[in-house]
Amino acid sequence: MPGAPRLPARLLARLPGARRRPPDGGSTTAHDLAVRHRLLLALSALLTLSLFVSYQGVHGDANPLRTSSAPAVLSLDTALYALDQAQQDARAPAPTSDFQKQISVAAQSLSAAAADDDVGGPAGRQALQTVTGLITVYAVKVQQSQLQPDGSVLREAYLSYATSILTEERSGIKDRLKALQRQQRAAVHRQTSFGPLLWLAWSVTLLLALALGAALLETQLFLRHRFRRRYNRQLLAALALLAAGVVTAVLFTAWTQAGMTDTRHLLDGPLPGRHIPDAGRHTASYLAHTGFRAAAAVWILIGGVLLMALAETGLRRHIDDYRFRPR
Secondary structure, eight states: OTTGGGHHHHHHHTSTTTTOOOOTTSOOHHHHHHHHHHHHHHHHHHHHHHHHHHHHHHHTTHHHIIIIIHHHHHHHHHHHHHHHHHHHHTTOSSOOHHHHHHHHHHHHHHHHHHTSTTSSHHHHHHHHHHHHHHHHHHHHHHHHHHTSOTTOHHHHHHHHHHHHHHHOTTTSHHHHHHHHHHHHHHHHHHHHOOOHHHHHHHHHHHHHHHHHHHHHHHHHHHHHHHHOOSOOHHHHHHHHHHHHHHHHHHHHHHHHHHHHHHHHHHHSSOOOGGGHHHHHHHHHHHTTTHHHHHHTHHHHHHHHHHHHHHHHHHHHHHHHHHHSOOO
16 A cells, blocks of 8 residues: 555654644754654653553452452351351260360451451451350350250250350351351452453553554664664664563463452352362462562563663664754
8 A cells, every 4th residue: 555654654743743844845854753752752651651550450459369358258168167067066965075176266267367457347357356255155155055954944045045146147146257258258359350440451551552562663664764774772672671561461460360260269159168278278379479470560660661761762862963963
């Protein structure tokens, strides 16, 4: 197509200030250099900002998921399973070590969940404290029932009261824990969701990356044509940095999002007690290295500054030559 080679020039001509061309017969080189200089710096700055925001939109939730939300769901699952087992042992004719063991497991699991200040906020911490106290009352009433003669009215009364503490609708231990668990699963869904805003942010980022890559290539071809220099090392280095940086950021994000999605699927429903330890190991495996990848966000800013520096130094010498050239 005859007009295709002139397409980049036409697009550049639409930039602010691009129409202030020299008088007829004058050299347009200084003007063309200035337009490309502004374009490269503007695209580099916009891409850096867009990539940083998009990257943080995914990786910013990975660490809270790994250290807080996912362990809290597993701790609550463990506590509920232990209380189910304790309820089965509560009708034993005499106090048993199994009952005490299950009560200890439930209490330790709740302590582990309460150690994280993010679990449910202040209301969640208050709920965990209330449940911990109710578990103590439940254990005492079960032990009192087991000290009474088998079949006695007092034994049944203690046991009935203990059961109501555990299973009472809304106010019972199990319902309180299940409400907390629903909150934590909702938090996991929020943290692992790749919603429309993230799709939009990454689409804009990739479009900016393509635009900057095209601008760097067009500027390299312009310099080669105008100055008969085969390569501009700074612009080629900027192009290589752009490609490596964007590809690395996309790969890191894809790996992190895949691990977060696997974690959400794993924790989406109640886990049988024997599967809870395996779920903990799988979660740790899915979210491994997310902290390292999240910390890499600072390199996006460093890379953006370096990208702008390479674009600046790649054109500065030519711009200065024409700025101070005698007329």
